[in-house]
Every structure is written in structure tokens, then in C-alpha cells.
Amino acid sequence: MSNLSSRLSTPFRLARVAVRQVHARYFDDLDRFNGNAREVCEQVVAGTWNGTFFTTSLGHYDYFWMRDFGTVAGSLTAIGQRDKVHQTLRWALKQYRKADHVTICIDPNGRAFNAPGRQSIDALPWLTHSLAVSKYPLTKTDKAFLNRRIKVYCKKYLQVYSGHLKKRRLFNELRDAVHYDRSAYALALTGRLSIAARELGLTFPYPPNRYAEELVSHYWTGQYFRTDAETDDFSAECALMPFFLGVINNKEMANATFDYILESKLETPYPLKYSNGKLKFRYRFMMGPIAMPNYTGDTIWTWHATFYLHLLKQYKRPEYKVEYEKFASLIERHGNYPELVNPDGSWYYAPFYRADPGMVWAALFLDLPTPKS
Structure with missing residues (x-):
């Protein structure tokens, strides 16, 4: 599939996503897994493996997100899933080469697309990060494709x-509900792309310390680190x-x-609240406070909790x-690994949306050592 045909198919992929989200909100049941927090997470991670790749969740995100997989690739490798990580990456690279593009999503049929619509600045960095941390054996064809995409990335974003x-x-x-102006997250991901490119023997024209210094x-x-170039939020x-x-x-x-975080009680009652909620942002269509109230406000995100831990x-x-x-008790409270919960943990x-259950992010928790009594 060419880059053009991939773009043309995107509206259909997004329509499927929207229908799945609404259906899940009103008709899908929430499963409850038995066991303690680690046992729940083991069942969740096992369920996200579909035999070909790791899906993003056990709910409506039943497809591949490069960003989500990128954050867990190292943890999946550390907990003994390297072969499945490599199988996922092999499959993803094949679809990306067919599309001649690195998108944030790939549907179960192998069609690459971007959600919620715009092209993603972090898909390529997370791909190279995943390849590096899992020690994926790149072929000459892989390297040629990735170097070509790096050139496009630099021209488009830098x-x-x-x-x-x-x-x-x-x-x-990552915070795809809002519009940022040069976020610290995007800058960090570009810095990671520079580091990973060197680790993989790829060509990235700017040194990693340039992004650290910025x-x-x-x-x-x-x-x-403040949110973006416009706000200290x-x-x-x-x-x-x-x-x-x-x-x-830097310690x-x-x-x-x-x-x-402690002084602002952003880890109370559970880690970790998305933001301090002081400033308002420009929201993407249908992702603002009316359609999705407090979606990325002081809600508690399990993804960020594991980064924090x-x-x-x-x-x-x-x-x-x-x-x-505290975080383990949240998992056990629901017998699941929710995408996000309200400030009170519900x-x-x-x-038109329900937080998705069974996120593959559970791998990040399994990679954490159990504290000593």
C-alpha cells in the first residue's frame, strides 16, 4: 500500500475506531481477573498477544499502536517476551514498508493509519527505540527504509x-487530545530518535545532546519540564x-x-494524575471537555503511573x-488494568467513551521489582 492509499484509507480506519469506542461504552462488559496485581497484569499481557502482534488492549484498542508498544517493548523484553516483541516488530516493519510510511497505528489487517488523524511525531522514535531496546536484527532493507523515513522526519518536523x-x-x-506548540515530550522523543539511530547504525543528522540542552x-x-514552548503547565x-x-x-x-509531584499531591490517592489542571489547552475535535470531560485533566493514568514508578x-x-x-491496590480494586480512572479511582x-480495559501497559508494571517488606 502506498503512502497515498494509506492516507485515503485512514477515514475508514478512524470510523471503525469510533464505532468500537461507542459500542464498548454502552455494550461491552468489563472483565475482572482473579489474583493479586501482578497476577492480573500477567493475564492482561497474555491476552494482548493475538498470535501475530501485541494489541494495545483487551477492549476497543484491538489493533497496534506504535506509541503504546514502544513504551512497553523494553519491559516485554525484560520479562521474557523478546521473541514476541521481535515478531511484532517484524510484522510492523512489513506493514510500514508496504505503506512507505511509519504511522502511529496499524489495524489487524495490516493497514497503516494515524489516529486521531494527524501524522505523529513520535511513531518513528518509538519504532527505533523498540528496535534498539529489544536488540532486533535489522536487515539492509530495514535500514534503508528507516534511513529514508528519518530524512522525511527531519524535513517535516525539524x-x-x-x-x-x-x-x-x-x-x-502522546497527549493526543490537545494541540501543543513544541512540547517537552516531542523534544524528548526526537532526542531518543537521535540516540536510537546511533545504536542501530542509522543516520540521524543531529547529536542527542542538542535536545538535552534545549x-x-x-x-x-x-x-x-514544562509542557511546551508556550506554557509552564x-x-x-x-x-x-x-x-x-x-x-x-540528572539526579x-x-x-x-x-x-x-509529592507537594502537589499528583500521586494522591493513586499515582499518577495527568496534569495539575492549571491551564487550558486547545483541544482536538470531539476530544474536548464536553465530549470527554477531564480526559487528560486530573484523572489518574496508569500509563504515567508506571513511568513514575x-x-x-x-x-x-x-x-x-x-x-x-498504592498502584497495586488500584489494579486489585478493579481486577483489571484500566486506561485511566477518575480522581477518586473509579x-x-x-x-461516548469508556476507559479501555486490559492495557498492554501492564507489562511496565510486571517489569518493576516487588518492594521488600
Whole structure:
């Protein structure tokens, strides 16, 4: 499938996604798994393997998301799933070569598309990250394709001379409900692309320290990495991802971020709230506060909770045990691994949306060590 035909098929893929979301909201049951938090997560991860690739969830996200898979590729590898990680990547690379594009999603039939519509700045970085952390054996054909996509990526998103993000270039990223202007998350992912390209023997024209320096010089508030070039607001993915991906390795800055989270009670009653909710953003169509109230506000996201827990462990923070146990109790409360929950821990519902169950993100939790009593 060519890049053009892939774009033409996208509306049909998005329509399927929308129908699945509404159907899940009103008609699908929520399964409850037996066991403790780790046992629940083991069942969830096992269920997301469909024999060909890891799906994103056991609910309406029954297809492949490069972003979600990218965040768990290292953890899946660490818990003994390297062969399945490689099988997933082999399948994804085949579909991407057919489409001549690296999109954020691939449907079960192998059709590549972007959701919620715009092209994604982080699909290629997460792909290269996954290949690197799982030590995937790239072929010459793979490398030629990836180098070609890196050239397109740089031309589309980066300034020629500096390699910095282009101003006000709209694209899809992790917090896909809002429009950012050069987010810290996007900058961190570009930095990770630079690092992963070197690890894989690919060609990326800008050095990794360029993105680390930009983050420290223009995004660091003294307590956390601010959301984007326009606002000092806290958003979990922007605050944590530079550390999680190793673009920034600074204990003092990491500890300042963890202190801010504690002082602002963003881990209460469970880790981790998406944002401090101080500022408003421009929302994408049908993803604003009317259709999806508080979707990325002070709701608790299990994805970000696991980024947070991994970093607490990495930086040997004393609150790791307490936060791990709080999060484990949330999993056990629902007998599932929800996409997100309300600030009180109850399952998130919106008029046309229900938080998805059984997220593949559970692999991140399984990769965490159980705290000693």
C-alpha cells in the first residue's frame, strides 16, 4: 500500500475506531481477573498477544499502536517476551514498508493509519527505540527504509540548521487530545530518535545532546519540564519522558520533579494524575471537555503511573514502596488494568467513551521489582 492509499484509507480506519469506542461504552462488559496485581497484569499481557502482534488492549484498542508498544517493548523484553516483541516488530516493519510510511497505528489487517488523524511525531522514535531496546536484527532493507523515513522526519518536523522542532507544527503525540506548540515530550522523543539511530547504525543528522540542552535551557522550570514552548503547565508525559528515555540523566532535576509531584499531591490517592489542571489547552475535535470531560485533566493514568514508578526505582526514591503498593491496590480494586480512572479511582466514563480495559501497559508494571517488606 502506498503512502497515498494509506492516507485515503485512514477515514475508514478512524470510523471503525469510533464505532468500537461507542459500542464498548454502552455494550461491552468489563472483565475482572482473579489474583493479586501482578497476577492480573500477567493475564492482561497474555491476552494482548493475538498470535501475530501485541494489541494495545483487551477492549476497543484491538489493533497496534506504535506509541503504546514502544513504551512497553523494553519491559516485554525484560520479562521474557523478546521473541514476541521481535515478531511484532517484524510484522510492523512489513506493514510500514508496504505503506512507505511509519504511522502511529496499524489495524489487524495490516493497514497503516494515524489516529486521531494527524501524522505523529513520535511513531518513528518509538519504532527505533523498540528496535534498539529489544536488540532486533535489522536487515539492509530495514535500514534503508528507516534511513529514508528519518530524512522525511527531519524535513517535516525539524529546523534545518539547528535540528530543533519547527514552531507551531501541528502533529499527533502522546497527549493526543490537545494541540501543543513544541512540547517537552516531542523534544524528548526526537532526542531518543537521535540516540536510537546511533545504536542501530542509522543516520540521524543531529547529536542527542542538542535536545538535552534545549530541554534544560528552555523547558526546565526548576521543578519539572514544562509542557511546551508556550506554557509552564505540568503534564506528566512531558515532565517524566525526558528522564524515562534517558535523554536527561540528572539526579538533582529528577528529584526536584518527584518532590513537586509529592507537594502537589499528583500521586494522591493513586499515582499518577495527568496534569495539575492549571491551564487550558486547545483541544482536538470531539476530544474536548464536553465530549470527554477531564480526559487528560486530573484523572489518574496508569500509563504515567508506571513511568513514575520506574523512575522512582531508578533514582532510589524512598517513596517507591508506598507508591508501588498504592498502584497495586488500584489494579486489585478493579481486577483489571484500566486506561485511566477518575480522581477518586473509579472507572472513567464519558458520554461516548469508556476507559479501555486490559492495557498492554501492564507489562511496565510486571517489569518493576516487588518492594521488600
